[in-house]
Amino acid sequence: MIDASRVDDLLKTLVERFPGLAGELEQVAVAIDGQIFHHARYQSLRPDSDVHLLPPVAGG
Amino acid sequence: MTDFAYIGTRPIRHDGVDKVTGRAAYGADFSLPGMLHGAILRSPHAHARIVSIDTSAAEAMPGVKAVITGKDIPPNSAKLVLGGEAALDLHDMGDNLLAHDKALYNGHAIAAVAATTVDDAREAAELIRVEYEVLTPVTGIDQAIAPGAPRLHQAFANNIAHRMELKRGDAESAFKDADVVVEREFRTPMVHQGYIEPHACVARIGQDGRAIVWCSTQGPFVVRDACAAILGMDAALIKVIASEIGGGFGGKIVVYLEPLAILLSKKTNRPVKMVMSRDEVFRATGPTSGTKIRARFGAKRDGTLVAASVSLWYEAGAYRGSPAGAGAMCCLTPYRIPNFFIEAHDVVVNKPKVAAYRAPGSPMAMFATESVVDDIARQLDIDPIELRLKNAVSEGDQAPYGPKYGPIGLKQVLDAAKNHPHYQAPLAANQGRGVACGFWFNAGMNSSATITLNPDGSAAVFTGNPDIGGTRVAQALMVAEELGIPVERVRPHVADTDSAGHTDVTGGSRVCYATGNAVIQAARDVRDQLRARAAKIWKTDVDRVGWEAGRAVSLDGADGSAGRDSKTLTVSDLAAQMPHTGGPIVGRAAVSMPMAGPGFAAHICDLEVDPETGRSTVVRYTAIQDVGKAVHPSYVEGQMQGGASQGIGWALNEEYVFNADGVMENAGFLDYRMPVASDLPMIDTVIVEVANPLHPYGVRGVGEVPIVPPLATVANAMRGATGVRFTELPLSPPRVLQGLTEWRQSTFQAAGPTTQAALTRS
Numbered sequence: 001m002i003d004a005s006r007v008d009d010l011l012k013t014l015v016e017r018f019p020g021l022a023g024e025l026e027q028v029a030v031a032i033d034g035q036i037f038h039h040a041r042y043q044s045l046r047p048d049s050d051v052h053l054l055p056p057v058a059g060g
Numbered sequence: 061m062t063d064f065a066y067i068g069t070r071p072i073r074h075d076g077v078d079k080v081t082g083r084a085a086y087g088a089d090f091s092l093p094g095m096l097h098g099a100i101l102r103s104p105h106a107h108a109r110i111v112s113i114d115t116s117a118a119e120a121m122p123g124v125k126a127v128i129t130g131k132d133i134p135p136n137s138a139k140l141v142l143g144g145e146a147a148l149d150l151h152d153m154g155d156n157l158l159a160h161d162k163a164l165y166n167g168h169a170i171a172a173v174a175a176t177t178v179d180d181a182r183e184a185a186e187l188i189r190v191e192y193e194v195l196t197p198v199t200g201i202d203q204a205i206a207p208g209a210p211r212l213h214q215a216f217a218n219n220i221a222h223r224m225e226l227k228r229g230d231a232e233s234a235f236k237d238a239d240v241v242v243e244r245e246f247r248t249p250m251v252h253q254g255y256i257e258p259h260a261c262v263a264r265i266g267q268d269g270r271a272i273v274w275c276s277t278q279g280p281f282v283v284r285d286a287c288a289a290i291l292g293m294d295a296a297l298i299k300v301i302a303s304e305i306g307g308g309f310g311g312k313i314v315v316y317l318e319p320l321a322i323l324l325s326k327k328t329n330r331p332v333k334m335v336m337s338r339d340e341v342f343r344a345t346g347p348t349s350g351t352k353i354r355a356r357f358g359a360k361r362d363g364t365l366v367a368a369s370v371s372l373w374y375e376a377g378a379y380r381g382s383p384a385g386a387g388a389m390c391c392l393t394p395y396r397i398p399n400f401f402i403e404a405h406d407v408v409v410n411k412p413k414v415a416a417y418r419a420p421g422s423p424m425a426m427f428a429t430e431s432v433v434d435d436i437a438r439q440l441d442i443d444p445i446e447l448r449l450k451n452a453v454s455e456g457d458q459a460p461y462g463p464k465y466g467p468i469g470l471k472q473v474l475d476a477a478k479n480h481p482h483y484q485a486p487l488a489a490n491q492g493r494g495v496a497c498g499f500w501f502n503a504g505m506n507s508s509a510t511i512t513l514n515p516d517g518s519a520a521v522f523t524g525n526p527d528i529g530g531t532r533v534a535q536a537l538m539v540a541e542e543l544g545i546p547v548e549r550v551r552p553h554v555a556d557t558d559s560a561g562h563t564d565v566t567g568g569s570r571v572c573y574a575t576g577n578a579v580i581q582a583a584r585d586v587r588d589q590l591r592a593r594a595a596k597i598w599k600t601d602v603d604r605v606g607w608e609a610g611r612a613v614s615l616d617g618a619d620g621s622a623g624r625d626s627k628t629l630t631v632s633d634l635a636a637q638m639p640h641t642g643g644p645i646v647g648r649a650a651v652s653m654p655m656a657g658p659g660f661a662a663h664i665c666d667l668e669v670d671p672e673t674g675r676s677t678v679v680r681y682t683a684i685q686d687v688g689k690a691v692h693p694s695y696v697e698g699q700m701q702g703g704a705s706q707g708i709g710w711a712l713n714e715e716y717v718f719n720a721d722g723v724m725e726n727a728g729f730l731d732y733r734m735p736v737a738s739d740l741p742m743i744d745t746v747i748v749e750v751a752n753p754l755h756p757y758g759v760r761g762v763g764e765v766p767i768v769p770p771l772a773t774v775a776n777a778m779r780g781a782t783g784v785r786f787t788e789l790p791l792s793p794p795r796v797l798q799g800l801t802e803w804r805q806s807t808f809q810a811a812g813p814t815t816q817a818a819l820t821r822s
Contacts, residue, residue, distance in 0.1 A: 029655075031463035035754070036655040038505055051460030055224070055385040057655075058503040059568025059764045060253070060310020060416035 007032070007040045010051065029056040064607070066540040070694045071547045072534040075304070079584025087260030087276030088335045094264065096174040098126055098317075098324050099336035101188050103163030103170055106197035106722025107210070107426050110170070112162060114189040118173055121187060123180035129171045130160040134292050152379035154290050156413055157319055163192065164212060164378035165410050166723045167343025168195075169316075174324040174332050175740035184374035190680065197410040197722035201352045201373045201718070204407045212378065212408045221380030222406035226460055226767065229399030234367035238358030242435045246428040247788040248771070249715035250350040250375060254734045257306025258341045262439060263321035264331035271325070273318050278308040279565030281524055284557045286315045287322060298322075301556040302526045307565075309706070310416030313565050314346055329726025342727035344416020347716065349374040349382045353428040355391075359436050363447045368392055368400040369604045372425060377413035378810055382406045383421025389461035391425035391500040394470055394660065395433075395451040400460060410722045419500040419764035422511040423707060423771050426630030427789070429525055430496035430772030435785065444495050444776070445478045445662075459658070469686025469750030470660040476746050477662040482682045491668045491679065492780025498661040498768025502761030504653030505755075508561025509578035511586050511647040517632030518549040520584070523575050524563030526554050527761055529702075530695030531571045535579045537691055538757075540778070542583035543590075544610015545631050561650050565766030572691055573752070574653040578755050581649030590634045593641040597634075598627060608814060619721040656761045657752045661685035663704060663769035667777035676778065678708060682744040683769075688752040700766045701743040707770025713790050729778040733792075 004010035007030050015022045030040035031052040037043055038056050045051065064345040078084040115127040136150040154160075159168050171188050175181035196210045202221040203209055212219060235241055261275035271293070277283050280300040288295040305312065317334040324332040336345070352376050358367035370391050374384035388404035437444040452470045457467055457475035477483060477495060510522045521539050525531055530700065532552035547698060563575060587607055594612035595602040604615045612634060638645055666680040683700045690696040713733040717726045726732045751758030771789060778796070779785050784803045808816055 033513050034463045034466050036463065036501070038502075038503075038655075039652060049461065054389065054461050057386045057420075057568075058416070058505065058565070059500065059570070060308075060313075060347065060418040060420050 004045055006045060010045065021057045025053070028053045028057060065542060065544070066537050066547055067689070067691050068693060069537070069694065070692060071533060071537070073530050074552055075532055077526060078276055079304070086257050088258070089204070089305045090262050090265060090274045090303060091333065092262060092331040093332050095331040096176060096324070096328055097178040097181045098172055098174050098321060098332050099168045099178065099185045100340070101171045101185040101190070102340070103159065103166060103168040105163055105192055105194050106199065107195040108163045108192035110159060110163060111191040111193055113171060115171060117187040118184040118190065120507060121180065121184045121638060124173060124184045124329070125176070126174045126324050127171060128158065128186070128323050128327065130155070130158040130251055131160050132259055136290060142766060149379065151380065153315070156379060157316065161353055165412050167340065168378070168411060169344060171404040172320045172324060174328050194775045195799045199410060199718055199722045201350070201375060201407050201409070204409050205373065212410065220405050221376060221407045221408050222464045224385050224388060224404050226402040227400070229461065231369050231399045231401040231596065233369045234399035238437060239361040240368050240439050240440065241356065241358045242432050243354070243356035244432055244787050246350045246353045246355065246431065248424045248427060249789060250347050250411060251714045251716065252342060252533045252732065253307070253309035253311040255307025255309060255311060258336040258338060259312065259316055259345060260335040261317045262320050262331055262333045263318060263325045264323055265325045267329065269297055271322050272275065273298065273300045273322065275300065276303050276304060276305050276312060276364040278305065278312045278528065278567050280526070281562055282313055282565055283315055283318050287319050290319050293324060299556055299558045300795065302554055305526045305528055308528055308566070309418045310420060310567055311346055313567060314415050316345055337728065338694055339727045342732065343724055344412060346377070346413055348417035348420060349376065349414050349424070351375065351424040353425060355428040355432045356426055357432045357436055358774070359440065363440055363441065363442045363450045365395050365451045366399060370395050370402045370425070370429060372404040373407050374405065374421065375409045375411060376406050377411045377601065379413045380406055380408055382414055383530045387423035387425035390406050390499050391421040391429045393658065394448065394453060394497045396453055396457055402460070406791055411718070418703060418706065418767040420766045422500055423710065424496065424666050426496070426498055426768050427771035427775065430769070431775050431785070431787070434494070434496070434772070434776040434779065445483070446472055449474045449518060450499060466657050467750055467753060468658055468660060469748050472748050472750060473660050473662045473684050473686050476684045477664060479534065480664065480682055480684070480687050482664050482680060482744065487666060488668070490671060490781060491666055492777045492782065494665045494667065494773045494776030494778070494780060496663060496769040496772035496776055498663070498765050500569065500658035500659055500764035500768060502659050502764065503570040504574050504655045505564040505568070506652050507563045507575035507578040508650040509575065509582040509648065510561065513581045513586060513635050513638070513645040515635055515638060517545060517635040519543065519545065520550070521579055522553045522555040522560055523579065524555055524557065524560035525571045525575050525699040526565040528566050529699055530692055531566065531575070534572050534576060534691045534695065538576055539577045539583045543582060543631055544588060561648070567746060569659070570656065570764045573656040573755055573759045573761050574651060576691070576759055578649045578651045578652060581651065582647040585649060586645055586647035589645045589647065590631065593634050593637065596641050597629065597637065641740065654754060657731045657754060659686055659760050659762070659764045659765040659767055660759065663773040665770070665777040667749070667774060667781050669778065669781040669796065671800060674793035674795070674800060676791065676796065678740055680741055681708070682746065683766055684746040684748060685762070686748040686750050687762045688755065689749055689758035690747050691757065691759060693747060696747055696762050697745040699762045700745045703763065703766025704743050704770050705735055705740055707767045708740065709776060711771045711774035711789055711791055713792055715790050
């Protein structure tokens with residue numbers, strides 16, 4: 001259980017718990033309630049937000 | 061917003077006449093007085109340690125003004141954008157520009173020369189003496205991942221630079237409950253985007269340290285920021301002016317020449333022009349990965365997919381960063397599969413570092429999975445579209461990469477395919493029909509737009525996206541829609557990095573969506589300013605001024621409803637009054653957009669195969685795709701046709717051919733066989749529009765998705781025409797003939813004596 005009102009809170013807590021993820025999380029894309037953000041650090045999270053971390057993808 | 065005046069119409073693109081008459085200026089068309097010409101010495105070896113470089117003979121040659129080597133590229137620390145399809149590492153980018161310690165592929169740049177003529181530069185490059193210690197090249201995935209394989213980079217424990225997994229449920233248990241399981245291993249070769257225009261640039265840096273770069277690129281801001289980071293310059297010292305671009309498809313996001321031209325210009329105090337030959341484009345720029353993919357699907361007798369496992373290995377080329385992660389995320393996207401396991405490996409090999417190529421990573425992954433889905437349908441004797449519809453995802457389903465889908469159009473696309481006359485048409489002898497789906501995320505990212513209103517009521521729109529697929533006219537259509545002025549009265553500009561707000565690349569199918577949204581918001585900014593000017597003229601509050609059909613309308617009517625008052629002012633009326641009402645009107649907007657929302661496509665291919673030669677001909681092809689909203693349907697259709705054409709080429713003919721030493725043997729369009737107009741039928745298109753709620757008009761993105769389905773669509777058609785499941789691309793005549801021969805032999809040997817005798821007689 002992580003108490004986070006913003007994505008940066010979530011990522012910071014994850015790094016504290018899993019230091020080995022620090023590098024991976026530095027550039028991660030974040031899906032919040034179905035919307036995928038490349039730059040999500042200051043996106044707000046609701047208590048019931050559905051959050052997924054995934055590699056950034058753009059295209060050609 | 062559903063009633064459009066301009067969106068969805070098909071005006072002539074603003075840059076069209078220049079392009080069809082040859083007036084448009086591409087990268088190599090630009091020149092400056094006193095300009096020098098650059099040339100690059102490239103490694104003849106795929107893997108070699110650089111022992112020494114002697115540039116003295118080249119530097120002594122008349123006409124030569126400067127020579128640079130890897131020592132001139134400042135060392136940068138490694139900084140990787142992880143996963144995905146376009147990993148960027150400053151250290152690797154610098155080492156790829158000019159090798160420092162090792163040549164990592166045939167064609168790797170070793171040194172660059174600036175001279176007064178192109179011929180002098182090339183001759184001088186040949187005078188540079190490089191002593192190499194030739195190392196064993198790693199030329200493919202199996203060799204790269206074998207125990208004891210030579211390592212490209214000593215910093216890594218092996219040649220697998222990255223690995224990722226995606227899981228849901230318990231795949232292995234679910235396979236045991238499946239009524240049918242199909243497992244196959246697939247291979248695709250390294251292929252190139254094949255853009256017609258080669259990489260080209262001119263750079264000039266003054267004694268004040270300020271540089272201007274003219275180049276062919278998908279992203280002038282990327283070029284500026286990459287040059288600044290690699291060369292240790294402030295971004296404000298570099299201005300990038302993008303030329304017209306003769307194709308990119310993801311391959312013109314990386315810098316190969318620009319930092320070298322800046323360095324050479326700095327050394328000589330003269331402008332330097334560098335233009336790649338086609339040979340250099342093939343050997344030294346970024347194609348997309350060769351792959352090995354093992355795919356296994358399990359289904360119930362009624363066609364319900366219950367389990368899948370997919371293992372992907374993608375060649376990254378000489379430096380880490382292949383689109384393996386994207387392939388992993390894409391490969392099961394069309395289907396509700398409760399149990400799956402996906403693993404992806406990023407594998408370094410002694411080949412050019414891959415770059416993005418249209419839906420990077422997805423075509424190869426879905427070649428594998430959509431081929432296996434086709435086999436499942438065949439084994440269960442279920443129509444392949446019906447099987448796909450039975451398992452198709454829709455809004456609310458969870459994507460294999462995590463989040464739930466918003467509104468998506470896969471089922472609508474499949475219904476359109478099933479009901480298309482093509483799918484019902486009879487096949488002739490030696491013909492087969494294939495279908496397959498495709499997926500891409502469609503990017504968002506950052507965009508800016510500025511709109512200036514002219515005194516006569518016409519307008520100009522400025523963005524930082526080079527126009528590859530008709531984005532100028534699409535942006536002009538959006539301005540026309542918002543302001544209510546004819547699209548011909550809107551002049552769209554591709555602005556340089558000093559003139560436009562920051563805008564990310566033209567790529568990822570993002571321009572019409574993200575930059576388009578910036579344009580719409582900028583136009584609405586103009587509209588709000590026009591309402592304020594009307595309020596000033598009418599001595600009323602801006603809240604009492606509405607906007608309808610390109611006019612400011614007074615809301616001060618008897619009942620306060622719009623249009624009740626007879627007072628209206630057109631854009632031209634208001635523009636003419638600008639000096640009296642507050643001065644020039646400039647609208648601007650900057651947006652950071654989430655990804656647009658997935659695009660799905662389904663393609664249908666009829667393929668005719670000559671059983672005597674293995675040669676195949678695409679006799680009919682239809683591409684169906686959910687695009688959200690087609691702003692300019694002609695260019696949407698063009699994207700769908702272009703993507704399909706490239707995918708068909710990938711399926712049938714294209715491949716990098718390397719010899720045992722890792723040297724590419726077909727670095728030219730004569731031997732690297734891309735489809736030309738006479739190879740293909742007219743590709744039919746069906747546009748499906750399921751609106752994307754993240755865009756004011758519903759735009760979803762178009763350009764990536766259509767290259768995804770053709771690989772499996774063509775292979776499935778080949779399976780239908782020949783009875784043989786081919787698992788390795790390209791399906792070139794020699795490979796098909798070999799497959800047919802092996803199939804005939806195995807069929808003959810499996811048959812009884814009576815059948816053998818009959819076959820022999822026939």
